[in-house]
Amino acid sequence: MIREITIGQYYQTDSVLHRLDPRVKLIFVILYIVSIFLYRKPLPFLLAALFLALCVGLSKVPFSYIVRGLKAVVVLMLFTAVFNLFLTPGETLVAWGGLKITKEGALIAAFMAARLVLLIISSSLMTLTTTPTQLTDAMEKLLWPLQKIHLPVHEVAMMMSIALRFIPILLEETDKIMKAQMARGADFESGNLLRRLKAMVPILVPLFISAFRRANDLAMAMEARCYQGGEGRTKMKPLRYKGADTVAYLILMVYLAAVIAVGKLT
Amino acid sequence: MSIIIDHLTHEYETGTAMAVKAISDVSLQIPDGQFVGLIGHTGSGKSSLIQHLNGLLKPTSGTVYVGGEDIFDKDYDKKKLRSRVGLVFQYPEHQLFEADVFTDVCFGPKNLGLEQKEVELRAYDALKKVGLEDDAFYVSPFDLSGGQKRRVAIAGVLAMKPEVLILDEPTAGLDPAGREEILGLIAGMQKETGMTIILVSHSMEDVANYVDRIIVMNKGSVMLDGSPKEVFSHVEQLEEAGLAAPEACYIMRDLQKAGFDLPGDVTRIEEAADAILNVFGSGV
Structure with a gap:
């Protein structure tokens, strides 16, 4: 679904x-x-x-x-x-x-x-x-002039690419949690609006917890590799027209x- | 409760360039009370297969009969099915959500529409079955240790009193003591209640020690099917599918090659030890 x-x-x-x-x-x-x-x-x-x-x-x-x-x-x-x-x-x-x-x-x-x-x-x-990576690369490059007015362009682009990368992961996670709760007899498709909203709790709580866990792991992994932002970074695939x-x-x-x-x- | 899988095929992303056949034409029969180990490499289709058994995935073609009834029939009651066939997912502790352990275990039976008293009785029963101490009943599930969380999650499914229990990698990410504990628990339950259990696993040792029958999946089809001794005698085939036989099999095979007279169908460490002692131990 x-x-x-x-x-x-x-x-x-x-x-x-x-x-x-x-x-x-x-x-x-x-x-x-x-x-x-x-x-x-x-x-x-x-x-x-x-x-x-x-x-x-x-x-x-x-x-x-x-x-x-x-x-x-x-x-x-x-x-x-x-x-x-x-x-x-x-x-x-x-x-x-x-x-x-x-x-x-x-x-x-x-x-x-x-x-x-x-x-x-x-x-x-x-x-x-x-691909999401290409898209954020493009955005970073196009917004680069804004760095002159101290906008953290690289950081914004990094945040965007992480957010985009998390969409499919969280979708998959939602699918998994929904199935797990359905296996425990949860019903998301019947009842009035209030009941359906309440039925979302068993999905949302685990989903938030897993999102935080993943964010935490990612931050740890980035720090372990000494990631520290845009200054002096080069690209593996620089964009060229x-x-x-x-x-x-x-x-x-x-x-x-x-x-x-x-x-x-x- | 017996399960019959009849020419089951499942395709993801039908009609796009990414169309993949996760399961192709699988037919299996699992009689009542059997303890089955389902093994296969990542992407072999074992997870997709088990999700059909309680109706979470709909087959592209073919069907599944549980207790003689076609579960993909339009009139078949899905809720009844989920109380009959309990499915414990991989890392089941990730689905805990309530403020305390007991309420979380109540979630399943409550969804079945049972009375409050019956719900609580079942939850208590299930938590006892998985061996959780009473003083852990009313703490937040997030304050428990990894092994405890997993036991609570399994109790959440047991509380629905399923006649068939399917566990997807129940020992993944646990330390050796935790693995032993969970597997011992499952095996004990199977002996006591005679329920049908399907154990999905990567670990050959896990399945070799406990199950009656092993089904090996490879690329969406059943590659091998038989008793642990039969299946583990096909070491080359298993390795081709990205799997391996238990350590004990390798030791016995190497010793045989070195010219010692040992039986060829040993799968458990204890059996291997006995057989080796039989040959070498006579002089000691």
Whole structure:
């Protein structure tokens, strides 16, 4: 059950997207997300969707695998869609008791849903094609200038990579604890909200304890190897831009220009 | 309670590039009251196999019958199954969560919907069975020693009064005294109650000393199945699967090669000592 969550997971395969410099992918996703929020018109959306479809195709990650990650946020999507649908003032399309659906509401709901889908697919595409280590390396490199204003960039990046590394470990741990408690007859699926929340206690207590234990072990292991932060550290695999990365940046520029052009013209 | 595993196959991550067959077409029959040792290298599928036996994992194909009933049938009551087949996971002390030992052991029977009195009786019984002293009943489980914690966790499953008990590496991470204690406890319980026990282990010594039958898993299938003496006579095959025979087997084999007339089917240290004394001891 818990294995179904694919957001933030890495999908091992060899594709153009996997080989790109992580900095490219990070900037790509940020600008792509900006691009889908620039206009509220159908044509730029269509362009964005087509572009993303192309990227998904290039990534060699099975589409069904990406869609599985969407399932987790379906509730959020429905929530925003329903609220927009009913609560936007404007020209009434359907009235039903106290509720009414307006033309503006329907449009906003559709746009919001489309945006969320694109947003989630694009960001999970990045994590599916980039290992957490690459991602934090990219972040460290991109944020490096901020060190001038005494921001502990290396430490922040290290914290991030540890946090990311702990996600699968804790998921696995949760799965194990859940199974162990189910073997003792625990029931997580029936009863009202309060009962279900109470049923979480036998999972959460052991999970917290194990998280602390692991954090403690990790801190000990790092200290035993004399780890002491960013000053003077070198990398085993330093990030270097290659030809493909330049091409990717160019494609990104062309895409952004196209979105802005289409948005302004229609 | 007998268990029949019928052409069981389980695949993880079906439909992705990471699809792995954890278990492929395993069929086994475990009669009532047998003490079985399940051994195999890490990733051989033994943990996945035992999780099917109380319905925590659903098979990709095939099924399991417990006491003659198909446990993956839609109408089969999973709660009843979990009270019949008790599963003690690896490092079970990591699942303790209550403020005191006694309440934690009550968790299982309480989930079965029993009356408070019966719940407490069973918890008391289980804690006695695992040999915990009375003055440790009301302390926090986190203040106990490693071996004690493990005994409390095993009591948590015993309190559900299962007819089949499955233990996944119950001695992992314990010191030799702790291992002996836990294994002695399990063996004693088996003799006393005649319950079916499946012991998953890495340690050949552990299983050789206690079980009636050994099942060896390799790459998701059953590689060897028989009495300890039978299984440990296939040393080469065991080594191929990343396992080994008990030390006593190696000593006996080397002595045989050196030309001494010793029996070939010795698996326990005590037996080996007797056999060696028989040959060398006559002159002493």
